[in-house]
Amino acid sequence: MTITPADLAWKDADTPFNTRFQDIYFSTDAQAEVHRVFLEPASLPTRVNREPRLTVAEFGFGSGLNFIVLATLARQAGCRLHFLSAELNPFRRTDLARTRGRYTDSAQRAMFDELVTNYPPLLPGWHRRSLGNGAITVSLFFGDVRDFVTELAARHAYGVDAWLLDGFAPDRNPRMWEDDLFPTMAATSRNAATVTTFTSAGRVRRGLEQAGFAMRRVDQRPIKRESLAGVCENQSPRPVPPSCVQVLGGGIAGCSVAAHLALQGIAVRLVEPMGQLATHASSMRAAQHARLLADGSVQAGWRAASHLYSLAFTRGRQGLRSGGAVQLPGPNATVDKLERIARTYADSGDWLAWADARTIGGLTGWPTRHSQPGLYFPDAPAVDLKLLSCDLASTPGITIEYGAGADPALPTVYAFAHGAIRHPQFGHYRLHALWGQLETVTMSTPPALPVLGDGYLLPWDDCVMVGSTYEYTPWRPEAATTHNLAKLAGLDFTWRGRQRAARLTTPDRMPLVGSLGEQWVSLAHGSMGATSAHLAGALVQSSIMGWIAPVSVDVAGSVDPARFGRRQQHRQHSR
Ligand SMILES: Cc1cc2nc3c(=O)[nH]c(=O)nc-3n(C[C@H](O)[C@H](O)[C@H](O)COP(=O)(O)OP(=O)(O)OC[C@H]3O[C@@H](n4cnc5c(N)ncnc54)[C@H](O)[C@@H]3O)c2cc1C
Ligand SMILES: C[S@@+](CC[C@H](N)C(=O)[O-])C[C@H]1O[C@@H](n2cnc3c(N)ncnc32)[C@H](O)[C@@H]1O
Incomplete structure (x- = not known):
């Protein structure tokens, strides 16, 4: 279920090295290199000032350096940026956080911190995040670049304005540079889409030329000899x-x-x-x-994606x-089922954890009430x-x-x-309108965080919400109250009121x-x-x-x- 994270060694406190590909993510003059190789030859610093909106697609998200530099420029220029990037072996969030020292500029640091906070768990497929008050959208694809390009061609009618090809060197990672990727890129390009890449390999230049990009060499002396840049003209207009x-x-x-x-x-x-x-x-x-599932179904996919998004x-x-929540076994989820969910997602990150009954008791503040283990969602609000x-x-x-x-x-x-x-x-x-009811109560000892399982208890200010009913035909409100309050058996509470509404199903x-x-x-x-x-x-x-x-x-x-x-x-x- 999870995707293999990047295998990293650290050359110094904040410079990662990929041990699988035996290659670096960026050189010592990292920021200058981003400008010199990827941004300037594609005129991106000018384009973010000229265009209200830009779509950029990258091969190899890595540490997100290209993204942070470009997103900060776009934000300052008032350009809405949609940055799509493929990454086969994503950084773990802790590894990503280690590269913070790369950013000395305060605007870049703010963008980087937002990225780290919202960085997706290591689950394959698409993850979209909205940063910079919604001005910057990043769509990360955790998977192979070939699937990324194929998916963009089939499903991204809007098209791409600029391609940044930042796989490791072609001799170390030929898969990232296979010829048949280039025509698919061209087919997904908006008119005058640019391509920039650090490699100067003739094979890559010829492949891009055959696909329809007019290519040129960019002088990179004295750092290295040259890199490549190109443009794809005469593309048909895209839907507006x-x-x-x-x-x-x-x-x-x-x-x-x-x-x-x-x-x-x-x-x-x-x-x-x-x-x-x-x-x-x-x-x-x-x-x-979202009550997660671990059966590999599309419903499970929808629930996990909804929760994380x-x-x-x-x-x-x-x-x-945002104080976290616990989920205990209940009518729809046995201990086994919850344990399966924990196993399915555990290696993907720290957004959920398996907790024994004692830990659950510590979290809810009800040390003696819980006899079963459950799931803990530290971020669920x-x-x-x-x-x-x-x-x-x-x-x-x-x-x-x-x-x-x-x-x-x-x-x-x-x-x-x-x-x-x-x-x-x-x-x-x-x-169908499925009616439901919630009670409001006050409790002498409310739970310290939401407790889900057989319905839910949700502490809020001085109150606790207790619910909820699922009424295929509407019940009498008093009967719904009796049903809901049964969850509080043995606890000291005072009923304060009820709320009813229909859920559409x-x-x-x-x-x-x-x-x-x-x-x-x-x-x-x-x-x-x-x-x-x-x-x-x-x-x-x-x-x-x-x-x-x-x-x-x-x-x-x-x-x-x-x-x-x-x-x-x-x-x-x-x-
Ligand atoms: C008791 C209860 C407890 C719940 N607890 C949870 C929970 O813990 N977690 C959770 O995720 N979900 C929970 N839900 C479900 C959640 O509340 C709903 O899924 C969600 O609120 C649905 O939002 P909505 O905007 O689709 O619908 P609504 O909130 O019903 O909004 C629809 C809006 O459309 C308007 N409208 C109607 N007709 C027209 C028209 N012709 N033109 C324009 N507007 C119109 C209505 O006035 C209304 O404002 C609970 C629901 C209930 C009833
Ligand atoms: C040079 S690094 C990218 C650096 C990155 N752009 C940055 O700003 O830090 C190359 C990246 O390509 C990724 N990669 C290698 N092969 C891949 C593949 N087949 N599909 C997707 N990503 C791949 C690597 O894991 C690595 O993160």
Whole structure:
């Protein structure tokens, strides 16, 4: 499940050396080399000042030096940068953190610190992170460069403005420089896309020329003789993203889509019929924690990706309480199942850990109550969905219209949850409103952090939220209260009130996220909207802009609204 990290030796305190490829990541004049070899010959310092938006694709993310230098320039110039990079053997976060001494400039240091904080775990595939207040997007692909290029050609209609080829030297790492990669690069290039690389190998120059790049040698004396730079002219125009999009629904799903679009410079009309945002399911305080699976399914992929993406995307925003959470065995997860989850993800990083009953007792502050082990998520926050929705909707570029109708002339994203049940366009999805209830109590000794398992206990200020029910047909509120409070048997508490709302669900319990042609959806987040709404926001924004989705084709397919039609066709064909 995990990907092999970089095998490093350290030449001095902050200079890594790759022992597998027997090569360095950067030379002693690292920053000057980035400018001299990769940025200047591609005119990138000028282009970030000229272009509102640039897409750069790199072979070999390594320590992220190229990224940090370019992202800092782009941020200072006000250019929105999308930096996509492939890395087969990623640094561990601790190794990455060791290279901090490379950055003496305070703006670069700030960008680097943000990268380290949000650096993905060592799981194969795509990881998207939004840095610099959303101006910088980094899409890391942990895997082989060949899959990276193939995926970009197939799924990134937006195209690439500049390629940085920074694999180890061709004689030490020929796989990174195979001829057939170059035509695929050309096919993914926007008009006048540049390529720069430190190598001067004739084979690489000829390969790029044959693929359509006009190449030249760049004098690198006295450091080395030369490097290569090129440009790919006469490419066909690429689709242009819309300048304005309308989002229907001001819950967490709609607000997250709106924020993702606005952060990319797309004006958003956010329509909400009630007089305020997040009045329904998104008025809850919730656990921002996807109940992980370890069965290798696409659902497992979606949940892990949602969890990790939401942690990074919401970090530091209003409404978040980041104290960690524990997950104990419950009706849907036996000890064995939780242990499997721990084993599946344990080597990928420190975002989850297996904890024995004693450790759990220490974490919750209830030393004698727990008799079973469980999972500990050190970063998982509790979230006030209303505060977070309002924070996301305050992103510059979003105009909120309360009580207004839909504008039929605008590209539209439907994120109106139960509003879809009565909408003719969504009749055939068999959407269902699954009601739920949360209690608010005060306790003499509340848990120190959210405890999930059989429902959840969520401490918040002086209160604890206790929930929640799953009501296929709505229960009497008093009956739901009795059901919820049974979780507090043996504890000293006072009941303070209840909150009810409907969760929208599909028959397969996965959300509906993606494109319906010229319209898009982020619907049916069920009982996991606190995590899934954000990855959904990124998927919808990507689809609208022609960007590759930040998850695999299979995982994107598991939430694609077209999946039900596909399954039906498959059943008909196999009869
Ligand atoms: C009791 C309970 C506990 C929960 N606990 C958790 C938890 O711990 N963790 C977790 O991840 N999730 C939890 N959830 C689920 C989570 O709350 C939802 O998944 C999430 O809030 C759904 O967000 P949404 O924006 O899709 O829907 P909503 O919040 O329902 O927002 C939809 C919005 O669309 C608006 N609307 C309706 N019709 C129209 C229209 N025609 N045009 C425009 N707008 C319209 C509505 O007014 C509403 O503001 C819980 C849910 C409940 C009920
Ligand atoms: C010279 S280093 C890159 C330095 C990096 N750009 C930086 O700024 O630190 C080359 C990188 O290519 C990666 N790499 C090697 N073979 C690869 C492959 N087949 N696919 C993807 N990455 C690969 C290595 O792990 C290494 O991190």
